[in-house]
Amino acid sequence: MTTSHSDKHYKATEKVSESIKQYYRESAEAASHGEPVILATGNFPVELLYAMNVVPWFPENYSALCSARQVAGRYCRIAEKNGYSKTLCSYFKCGLGSILESGGPFGGTLRPKMIVTTRFNCIPHIKWWEILARFYEVPLFVLDGPHVVAAKMEDYHYEYMVSQLEDLIELIEKTTGKPYIQDRFTETLELANEASRYWRWVLDSRKNIPSPITLSDLATDMFVSVVLLGTQKAVEIYRQLYEEVSEKVKMRQGATEEKIRLAWDNIVLWYNLGLFNYFEQHDAAVIYEPYISDTWGGVELNINEPLKSLASKCLNIWANFSLELRAKRYLQVVKEFHIDGVVFHSNRACKPFSMGQIQLAKYLQENGIPSVSFEADMADPAAYADGQVKLRLDAFLELLKMKKGLL
Amino acid sequence: MNGRLMAVELFKEAFNNRHEIAKEWKSAGRKVVGHFCSLVPEELFYAAGILPVGLLPDPNNRHLGQAEARLPSFVCHFTKGLLEVLGSEELDYLDGIVSPFTCDATRALFGIVQQEKANKGFFAFIHSQTMRNKGAYEHNIKEFYRLIQNIEDYFETTISKEQIHEAIQIYNQNRFLMRQLLEKGVVSGNLSGSDFFEVIRAGVVMPKDRHNEMLRVLLRHLEGGRKILPNKPIVVSGSTLESSSLFKIIEKFGMPAIPDLCFGLRYFLEDVPGDTDVVEALVLHSVNRSPCPCQVRVAERWDKLVSIIQKYCASGVILISQQYCDPCLFEAPYVKMTLEKHGISCLDIEVEETARIEPNFEARIDFFLKALQLGGS
Numbered sequence: 001m002t003t004s005h006s007d008k009h010y011k012a013t014e015k016v017s018e019s020i021k022q023y024y025r026e027s028a029e030a031a032s033h034g035e036p037v038i039l040a041t042g043n044f045p046v047e048l049l050y051a052m053n054v055v056p057w058f059p060e061n062y063s064a065l066c067s068a069r070q071v072a073g074r075y076c077r078i079a080e081k082n083g084y085s086k087t088l089c090s091y092f093k094c095g096l097g098s099i100l101e102s103g104g105p106f107g108g109t110l111r112p113k114m115i116v117t118t119r120f121n122c123i124p125h126i127k128w129w130e131i132l133a134r135f136y137e138v139p140l141f142v143l144d145g146p147h148v149v150a151a152k153m154e155d156y157h158y159e160y161m162v163s164q165l166e167d168l169i170e171l172i173e174k175t176t177g178k179p180y181i182q183d184r185f186t187e188t189l190e191l192a193n194e195a196s197r198y199w200r201w202v203l204d205s206r207k208n209i210p211s212p213i214t215l216s217d218l219a220t221d222m223f224v225s226v227v228l229l230g231t232q233k234a235v236e237i238y239r240q241l242y243e244e245v246s247e248k249v250k251m252r253q254g255a256t257e258e259k260i261r262l263a264w265d266n267i268v269l270w271y272n273l274g275l276f277n278y279f280e281q282h283d284a285a286v287i288y289e290p291y292i293s294d295t296w297g298g299v300e301l302n303i304n305e306p307l308k309s310l311a312s313k314c315l316n317i318w319a320n321f322s323l324e325l326r327a328k329r330y331l332q333v334v335k336e337f338h339i340d341g342v343v344f345h346s347n348r349a350c351k352p353f354s355m356g357q358i359q360l361a362k363y364l365q366e367n368g369i370p371s372v373s374f375e376a377d378m379a380d381p382a383a384y385a386d387g388q389v390k391l392r393l394d395a396f397l398e399l400l401k402m403k404k405g406l407l
Numbered sequence: 408m409n410g411r412l413m414a415v416e417l418f419k420e421a422f423n424n425r426h427e428i429a430k431e432w433k434s435a436g437r438k439v440v441g442h443f444c445s446l447v448p449e450e451l452f453y454a455a456g457i458l459p460v461g462l463l464p465d466p467n468n469r470h471l472g473q474a475e476a477r478l479p480s481f482v483c484h485f486t487k488g489l490l491e492v493l494g495s496e497e498l499d500y501l502d503g504i505v506s507p508f509t510c511d512a513t514r515a516l517f518g519i520v521q522q523e524k525a526n527k528g529f530f531a532f533i534h535s536q537t538m539r540n541k542g543a544y545e546h547n548i549k550e551f552y553r554l555i556q557n558i559e560d561y562f563e564t565t566i567s568k569e570q571i572h573e574a575i576q577i578y579n580q581n582r583f584l585m586r587q588l589l590e591k592g593v594v595s596g597n598l599s600g601s602d603f604f605e606v607i608r609a610g611v612v613m614p615k616d617r618h619n620e621m622l623r624v625l626l627r628h629l630e631g632g633r634k635i636l637p638n639k640p641i642v643v644s645g646s647t648l649e650s651s652s653l654f655k656i657i658e659k660f661g662m663p664a665i666p667d668l669c670f671g672l673r674y675f676l677e678d679v680p681g682d683t684d685v686v687e688a689l690v691l692h693s694v695n696r697s698p699c700p701c702q703v704r705v706a707e708r709w710d711k712l713v714s715i716i717q718k719y720c721a722s723g724v725i726l727i728s729q730q731y732c733d734p735c736l737f738e739a740p741y742v743k744m745t746l747e748k749h750g751i752s753c754l755d756i757e758v759e760e761t762a763r764i765e766p767n768f769e770a771r772i773d774f775f776l777k778a779l780q781l782g783g784s
Contacts, residue, residue: 083740085757087481087731119535119703123511126703127737134706134741142703144543146533147508148518156549160535163542323518348481351733355515358477359522375480 003070003381004274006216009255012241013217019237020065020223024106030055036113036176039132041125043295043317044116044143045310047230048165051188053178057110059132061226063091066098067270067379069105076380089124090349090380096128099135114139114175116168120147121319122352139175141168145315148322153315161311186303188230193300198238199225200298202245206287207337210254211261212245215286216276219268225296260284260400261338263330265360266345266353267291267378278390282397288337291353294318294329319352326356327363334369341400343393344373348383370403372396410628415602417621418609425460425612429500432458432614438502438562440528443489443516445674446507446699447532448551448689450578453615454570455558459505461611461670462498464488466650466762477519483731484760485647486512493520503528503561505554508535509701510734528561530554534693547690555686571685578679581615584622585675588629593663594719596636597629600643600654600664611670638662638780639720643671644712644742645727646700646735649762653727656769660776665719667712673697700734709745716751722779723752725772730759752779 008014031037037055040046049056066072072090075097080086082100084093098104117129119142126142133140145161146153169180202221205212221241228234248255262279264286269275279286295317301309321329333339342364344357361371374392377383401407421428429439440452441462449459464485474490492498504527506517521529534550535543555566588606592598598606606625610618641657644667657664666672679692697711698704716724724746728735739755746753754775756768764772 083743083755085728085730085736085739087757088733088736092737123701123733124737126701127705127734130703130705131737131741140703144535147514148531148533154549154553156546157533160542160546163540167540167542323515323522327522346479348479351479351482351511351515354479355482355512356518357479359519 003269003272003384003386004277005068006219006273006276008217008220009213010217010241010244012237012244013220015237015240016220016223019228019233020220021106023227024065027055027057027110028107031110036178037110038172038176039109039112039115039129041117041121041129042226043121043314044118045165045314046227047188047192047301048169048185048310049116049172050230051185052169052172052176052180053184054113054172054176055110056227057112058227059095059109059128060091061223062098062104062109063094063379064270065105066094067381068273070271070381071098071105072271072379073381075101075104076382087348089122089128090377092124092128094379096131112136112138114141114171116141116143118143118145118314120145120315121317122350139171141171143168143314145311146320148320157315158308158311161315162307165307165310185306189301189303189306191232191235192230193303195224195229195234195238196298196300198235198242198298200300202238202241203293203297205245205249208249208252209261209338210252210256210258211285211287212248212253212255214255214276214280215264215268215289215292216273216280217255218289218292219273219276222292222296225292225298254285256280256285257283258285259404259406260397261340262286263288263333263337263339263342264345265290265342265357266347267350269345269376269381269384270379271381272384272386275389278393279397282394284397284400286343288333288339290318290326290329293333294321323356323359327360330360330364330369331367334364334367339369340404341396342369342371343396344371345378346373346375348375348377349380350378370396370399411597411625411632414621414625414628415598415605418602418605418625421609421613421618421621422605426497426500428613429458429460433500439500440503440505440530441498441501442505442507443513444507444509445669446509446693447505448554448693449615450571450574450679450689451551451555451558451566452505453577454574455562455564455566457502457558457562458614460613462489462492462504463608463611463647464649464762465492465497468492481731482512483729484762485649485729485732486516488649490516490519494523501527503530505530505532507532509699510732512731512733530557530561534690544690544694547694548686551686551690568685571689575679575681575685575688577615577619579681580619581610581622582675582678584619584626585610587626588622589665589672591626592629593665594640596634596638596640596663597632598663599636599658600641600662600666601651601658603664604648604651604654604666607666607670607674611674636661636663639722640665641776641779642667642712642716642721642724643727644668644724645761646729646732647761648727649760652762652764653725653772656764656772657725657776660780662722662776665715665721667715669699672715673699700738705738705741709742713745713749713751716746716749721751723754723775725775726753726755727761728755728757729761730757
């Protein structure tokens, strides 16, 4: 197995890397001073948590961090030794393993006052968070909602989610002692919207040929959307990213030598982000991925209907899309982003992202878009075979180049 | 063959003839809808004259080539078996498929089948079982009405409250008879776990009124019957078993088996309440029935099971998880710990497929059951 970090193209991305360290240090410091910590799932409406002045902390993001620092495998084995099946989500196993060992980068998981999750994304979001709530003996809040976003959602689906978010606000007030202040909430949403506008622009800038930015940077940059949205810091970083990317667009410069334009399907390999540089070494740019663009894709919130808007945002994500919706979306982005082929990562740790990929590949093939698939794991390098994966990718890239008359 | 055995044979026959039963139903101009999960409010379909049938993999078919070509490797055998059977011509008679909010594999399976079977009706059913607050209750009421509307629209029919009431009565009768069979048959040692499994499995694929008649006959045959399993019962806990192979291993030790399974206790332990509006009653039942591993109420689920273990003096629990069944596998360590706190012996196994227990697992089960017989754990 050969894994490596990715080389970044932007100073703003370096700033994101710094902000990751800063976030984890500052969160730990705030917790040590008694500030209430809430553990949340990755697509929980973080804006609400910042508005209520609590410290949001994201176990999934932490597992991704552990993986990038090449310690996730060790923590996964600890969870397995404690009775958890090796087939379970590696984010979960890594997170739990580090808790059981009382270790991990930046001092490990922060002790929470309460725990919040969503029910509609995946089973691990329920079961893992239940385990955390039992471990820390703190209240668990589960945001419920439809688990398949199809063509038409009913109003009462959103009304139900809004009623739960109202309940959540009350529970946070009661559990943490932090009051809900309407003006602060509005201010947080405005900050989130400002950052999201920059972010959306950057994501869409990849429609340009050549693309000014690739997944090599964006896999790091997305941290801001997941963890910092609703803060001034998020606005500053994404504004800088926007300015740098704008310059490239003006100069018609690509992030890399770009002969092939690819979409990446599924969560990235956190222990091997260097794989995206491997594509670049072969003149291929990864310029679209539902994992970021259709999950943390810079959605603007309606300040006049904030809770409904938050509900809609966290519900309308790729993991919740029906297969039909996913297929339609792919056809749209293939056209808009001028994509030559799709790389499917069949992720052993994530069924919602992985099941249906075979059908999508077939659908794309019928529409003239070739794809390749390999099996691995988003956080645990034990399930990754570098040689085999690259053999497949090499053949795929060669095929695409031949198809474009480049060989 | 004595009366009890003959009565059980009829259930086995019914399951083996499940496709013929469905086709016979259709021959009278009626419809058949399949589902993968005991959370489906079957009464709503039954009320419309539609036969709801639980879809199960073919336990005799080991070849899953079609399904394996369409699913990732890391999906449970049950899901693969379902996709295999859905891809065959065997189930062409289905007019539709309904899926509630369950596990990740099931919802993906639903999406895949939905793409492949465009000529069928698909009913996604997304009720909440997470919380019992007012918002959840109101949401569920609306969701049940939406399901009724979807059934009415797709099948161009109407469903009256009287029809729902009648369906509830038939289904509640079925639940009552199944509980009777559990107590007078299984727990009393008069009916083996594998025979009980056959009875349940038949009930999932045939009209409930006919199943009720057969249950009454079986119960009559059990009256005053000879106890065939002298030892205390074992609880088998998991999701769905594809065959009775595990129960047959347990029987070798003279132990009855209580199935805490999707199509087991969870399917018949609680009645739909009768003292309120029928749709509200179905909602209340869906929220208050024994939760499954997919739901958030794990502590409640296990408190309930512990009380059942104590009530029926079960000697231990076999916790069986299918490989890649996330809901069960996430819970297993906690469940084991909870049971041990209560002094209940537990064997936790993760098997590739439940239809055939591999020799190494059989050896572990044998060892566990022997230890229980000797009074240890």
